[in-house]
Amino acid sequence: MTLAEATYPEDLLYHPEHDWARLEGDDQAVFGITWYAQDSLGEVVFYDPPEVGATVDKDSSYAEIESVKAVSDVIAPMSGEVVEVNDALVDNPEKANEDPYGDGWLIKVRLTQPSEAEALHDAAEYRKLLENS
Amino acid sequence: VSERRTPLYERHLALGAKLVPFAGWEMPVLYEGIREEHSAVRTHAGMFDVSHMGEVEIEGPEALAFLQRVLSNDVTAVEIGGAQYSCLCNEEGGVLDDLFAYRLGSDRYLIVTNAANHAADLDWLGRWSRDFDVLVRDVADRYAMLAVQGPHARRIVAGTLGIELPARMRLATVRIGGRPAFACGTGYTGEDGVELLIDPEVAAPIWVELLDAGVVPSGLGARDTLRLEVCFPLHGNDLSPDRNPIEAGLGWCCAEETGFVGAEAVARARAEGTAEKLAPFRIEGAGIPRQGNPVLANSEPAGIVTSGSFSPSLEVGIGMAYLRADLAESGTEIEIDVRGKRRAARVGSKPLYEKER
Numbered sequence: 001m002t003l004a005e006a007t008y009p010e011d012l013l014y015h016p017e018h019d020w021a022r023l024e025g026d027d028q029a030v031f032g033i034t035w036y037a038q039d040s041l042g043e044v045v046f047y048d049p050p051e052v053g054a055t056v057d058k059d060s061s062y063a064e065i066e067s068v069k070a071v072s073d074v075i076a077p078m079s080g081e082v083v084e085v086n087d088a089l090v091d092n093p094e095k096a097n098e099d100p101y102g103d104g105w106l107i108k109v110r111l112t113q114p115s116e117a118e119a120l121h122d123a124a125e126y127r128k129l130l131e132n133s
Numbered sequence: 134v135s136e137r138r139t140p141l142y143e144r145h146l147a148l149g150a151k152l153v154p155f156a157g158w159e160m161p162v163l164y165e166g167i168r169e170e171h172s173a174v175r176t177h178a179g180m181f182d183v184s185h186m187g188e189v190e191i192e193g194p195e196a197l198a199f200l201q202r203v204l205s206n207d208v209t210a211v212e213i214g215g216a217q218y219s220c221l222c223n224e225e226g227g228v229l230d231d232l233f234a235y236r237l238g239s240d241r242y243l244i245v246t247n248a249a250n251h252a253a254d255l256d257w258l259g260r261w262s263r264d265f266d267v268l269v270r271d272v273a274d275r276y277a278m279l280a281v282q283g284p285h286a287r288r289i290v291a292g293t294l295g296i297e298l299p300a301r302m303r304l305a306t307v308r309i310g311g312r313p314a315f316a317c318g319t320g321y322t323g324e325d326g327v328e329l330l331i332d333p334e335v336a337a338p339i340w341v342e343l344l345d346a347g348v349v350p351s352g353l354g355a356r357d358t359l360r361l362e363v364c365f366p367l368h369g370n371d372l373s374p375d376r377n378p379i380e381a382g383l384g385w386c387c388a389e390e391t392g393f394v395g396a397e398a399v400a401r402a403r404a405e406g407t408a409e410k411l412a413p414f415r416i417e418g419a420g421i422p423r424q425g426n427p428v429l430a431n432s433e434p435a436g437i438v439t440s441g442s443f444s445p446s447l448e449v450g451i452g453m454a455y456l457r458a459d460l461a462e463s464g465t466e467i468e469i470d471v472r473g474k475r476r477a478a479r480v481g482s483k484p485l486y487e488k489e490r
Contacts, residue, residue: 042151042163042166042167043166043167043168045168045421045443046419046420046421046443046450048419048420048474064472066421066443067167067443068167068168068354068358068442068443068445069162069167069354069357069442071421071423090419
């Protein structure tokens with residue numbers, strides 16, 4: 001089962017490589033992939049998370065997520081240090097399809113450059129970007 | 134260059150298929166999802182549009198002698214209404230294509246080629262046919278091809294189309310949609326089922342009729358995972374003109390005594406053994422192998438993955454690789470270098486997936 005309708009929640013920030021960030025407080029954020037990303041990839045069967053403590057750099061790959069047929073790098077929307085990974089997703093990778101903004105989250109990060117948020121898109125901008133791609 | 138479309142293109146769009154370019158064709162890779170489609174074929178019945186595959190008719194007093202010359206298997210063993218798997222080899226014993234030959238009459242055969250090789254196969258067959266009293270005809274445009282596969286496939290096809298189906302590895306001349314057609318007891322999934330060669334003009338209504346009867350439309354994605362689980366090689370991945378049938382594990386379909394083109398090289402490979410062998414493997418933990426991944430044994434280069442995927446039935450990464458011959462034994466521990474991460478794997482035996490009895 002996948003989430004049938006394209007959805008892009010208003011409370012998230014979006015990276016053009018189809019990743020989202022949910023800011024928590026001043027210096028933490030949760031990252032994940034967007035509805036568009038999981039729909040293009042198809043049924044996710046494998047999530048290879050980074051280690052807790054690893055550094056992630058804005059615009060760089062921090063994890064791999066795979067469907068039956070394809071591998072996709074997951075791009076960090078912001079920079080920081082991994083403080084938590086979604087271990088439940090490793091056991092149930094299909095959650096990335098079913099609930100990409102909830103149970104399908106990928107990592108939680110302590111942000112080193114919270115101001116990077118300004119460069120990300122809001123939901124309306126991201127939707128526009130998808131329409132024009 | 135625009136891709137060719139099968140007679141079912143509009144049907145695929147109507148079902149919301151994800152279409153991809155494949156061997157010069159625009160083909161459905163999936164409809165709802167590869168796992169669902171895979172499982173439908175394993176447990177019920179799935180239907181694939183394989184109209185991209187090519188058909189070649191061979192007719193004439195020397196049709197048998199000609200095919201015996203170009204195909205690796207012993208074609209004299211095929212009775213009228215029979216089917217046989219063969220390799221088409223070059224003089225060096227390299228595999229140009231792998232294909233099924235069906236005997237339509239005493240001096241009439243039909244072979245079904247891989248889409249990517251169809252044009253080259255035709256050239257090759259045309260060239261070798263000059264020495265024989267035989268006609269090689271490209272009849273690919275005459276047929277749409279539907280593969281209906283799965284434990285319930287035969288029952289549904291027979292009931293829905295009101296035809297009697299041939300036994301496994303047999304072909305029957307039937308009427309489908311009011312037109313002459315062939316029903317073949319063959320497939321590429323490891324499940325029971327049939328492949329139907331039908332008039333392109335009736336392809337769409339027949340497709341819809343079978344869907345209405347409950348078969349699940351399935352794309353090339355599931356076709357690939359299904360064939361890989363049962364270790365059927367795919368030309369272009371596991372078979373190529375640079376590999377002979379012996380190292381590919383297809384010695385069983387080579388009868389060198391018939392003197393087919395490439396027989397000497399194949400006989401030599403069989404007698405002397407090959408440096409590498411195609412072997413199936415499964416990943417022991419995490420990771421999904423992909424085509425082109427290097428294989429290691431004791432940290433030394435040991436081969437290369439030619440097909441790799443997640444296995445929906447086994448729920449683990451599986452693949453086939455050309456391995457140093459001494460490693461190509463069931464149980465051997467190997468590692469697959471998956472984009473820089475070494476994943477523990479173990480050589481298995483064919484098929485990797487077997488239905489519980």
